[in-house]
Amino acid sequence: MADDIRALSAQLAQDPQSLVFLRLGEALRRKGQLDAALRVAVNGLERHPHLADAHDLYARILTDKRDYERAFDEWDMAVRIAPHHTGALKGLAFLYFKVGDVAQAEAHLEQARKVEPDDPSIDQAIEMMRKGQGPPSPTPGPVVEPAATAASSTAAVSRGALDESRVFAGLEGANEGLLLIDGAGRVLGGALQDKAGADVADTVAAYLAGVSQEAARTAKLLGLGAWMGLSAEGQHGNVHLAHPTPDALLLVVRERGMPLGRLAILAQRATAMARRWLEKQ
Amino acid sequence: MSTALDLVTRVRGVRGAMLVSTEDGLVVAEQLMEGIKGPAVAALAASLAGRLRRAMDAAGTGAAVFWHLQGEQGALLVVPGSGILVVAVAEPDVNIGLVRLELLRAVEAGL
Numbered sequence: 001m002a003d004d005i006r007a008l009s010a011q012l013a014q015d016p017q018s019l020v021f022l023r024l025g026e027a028l029r030r031k032g033q034l035d036a037a038l039r040v041a042v043n044g045l046e047r048h049p050h051l052a053d054a055h056d057l058y059a060r061i062l063t064d065k066r067d068y069e070r071a072f073d074e075w076d077m078a079v080r081i082a083p084h085h086t087g088a089l090k091g092l093a094f095l096y097f098k099v100g101d102v103a104q105a106e107a108h109l110e111q112a113r114k115v116e117p118d119d120p121s122i123d124q125a126i127e128m129m130r131k132g133q134g135p136p137s138p139t140p141g142p143v144v145e146p147a148a149t150a151a152s153s154t155a156a157v158s159r160g161a162l163d164e165s166r167v168f169a170g171l172e173g174a175n176e177g178l179l180l181i182d183g184a185g186r187v188l189g190g191a192l193q194d195k196a197g198a199d200v201a202d203t204v205a206a207y208l209a210g211v212s213q214e215a216a217r218t219a220k221l222l223g224l225g226a227w228m229g230l231s232a233e234g235q236h237g238n239v240h241l242a243h244p245t246p247d248a249l250l251l252v253v254r255e256r257g258m259p260l261g262r263l264a265i266l267a268q269r270a271t272a273m274a275r276r277w278l279e280k281q
Numbered sequence: 282m283s284t285a286l287d288l289v290t291r292v293r294g295v296r297g298a299m300l301v302s303t304e305d306g307l308v309v310a311e312q313l314m315e316g317i318k319g320p321a322v323a324a325l326a327a328s329l330a331g332r333l334r335r336a337m338d339a340a341g342t343g344a345a346v347f348w349h350l351q352g353e354q355g356a357l358l359v360v361p362g363s364g365i366l367v368v369a370v371a372e373p374d375v376n377i378g379l380v381r382l383e384l385l386r387a388v389e390a391g392l
Contacts, residue, residue, distance in 0.1 A: 223316070
């Protein structure tokens, strides 16, 4: 397996855009190298945020790390992208069972069975659950092997753990349309590009300095209570501003085709991620 | 101008509407419920609109055609026109889509 990992790492280093990160991440996960697997998955998600398999991989690693809440979010995202993703459906069933929601667990397994009626593991999981044993973990345990080659084998993987570009890792548009700014108009994380692909994060952040305070004052003067968000419809794109903390400002930018309501939902997810990230700093 | 504001304030849940000069943030016309500090709100709305316009230009989304500030107990809804902002202050359960339409209609009608 160490050779596999080395070969997969080399392939990924040669072509960072390739989907080989899925196999590498899974191989690392099975080997129990969860931090390395996590880096591979996060890097892959940054490049392929709309890939359900990438969210599934990330969720499996998070499950191994017992971060069930985020694993749930990732499997949920995978199912939103690909409603028939059986891996994600089984994952959600496992997590629902874990919190005692047997009905939801069974519903997800039944959904998976409709997609893959010939998969015996789904029938087995339903049967086990009905016996009260719970479906088997969708993340088969690690294969124990000496970890001597770990450092070199993951050379292709970027080492920056939770750096600023990863605040929104895995979220749609994380590399181009999500920005976290402090009260002074400095970029804290995320990325923003204009239509030509130019980096406009610093410029936009500078213009938005103080918006949070101004929005708060306006809302107060009008008796609107605390401000919750600001949505704007532009000629070529829509934006949403939210404040994960009183000082920080979150900007989500999307094409005009995304309705403001959906943008607000996306912003809510990004706000939660930003808040968690800020707490960790 | 007051006809344009009438159309906006007729929508259920709208507490008031006003026209604000984008250049200096002064109130041009207003129909506000008592207790709303028109001049202060106008100044802040114009300032917010200016920041938003610059940020949206830089982000490549083009100028804002409509924006709204959502608060716990209501919302401020704005449609920028030529040199002017049409602003509405609304209750939290207002039909935002309807107010947006009336604000856009007011701007299209040239006030």
